[in-house]
Amino acid sequence: MSLNNSNLRLQQAAEYLGISKVSLYRLGENDPTFPRKIHITSRCCIYRRVDLDAWLESKEA
Numbered sequence: 001m002s003l004n005n006s007n008l009r010l011q012q013a014a015e016y017l018g019i020s021k022v023s024l025y026r027l028g029e030n031d032p033t034f035p036r037k038i039h040i041t042s043r044c045c046i047y048r049r050v051d052l053d054a055w056l057e058s059k060e061a
Contacts, residue, residue: 006049010037013047017056033058 008016014024027034035051 007038007046008049008052010045010047013052016049016052 037045
């Protein structure tokens with residue numbers, strides 16, 4: 001499966017945010033403002049980079 005640069009697999013999303021995959025999972029479970037992951041298949045999830053960027057910007061304010 002080829003994903004473009006606007007979609008990040010879980011490991012890529014964690015690296016993009018500078019956190020571990022465990023921290024990424026915890027954010028998704030515990031922070032209601034954190035973007036929801038998108039399930040592509042039962043074993044493949046992505047985050048949209050624009051959603052992560054918007055979340056980061058909301059944290060700066």
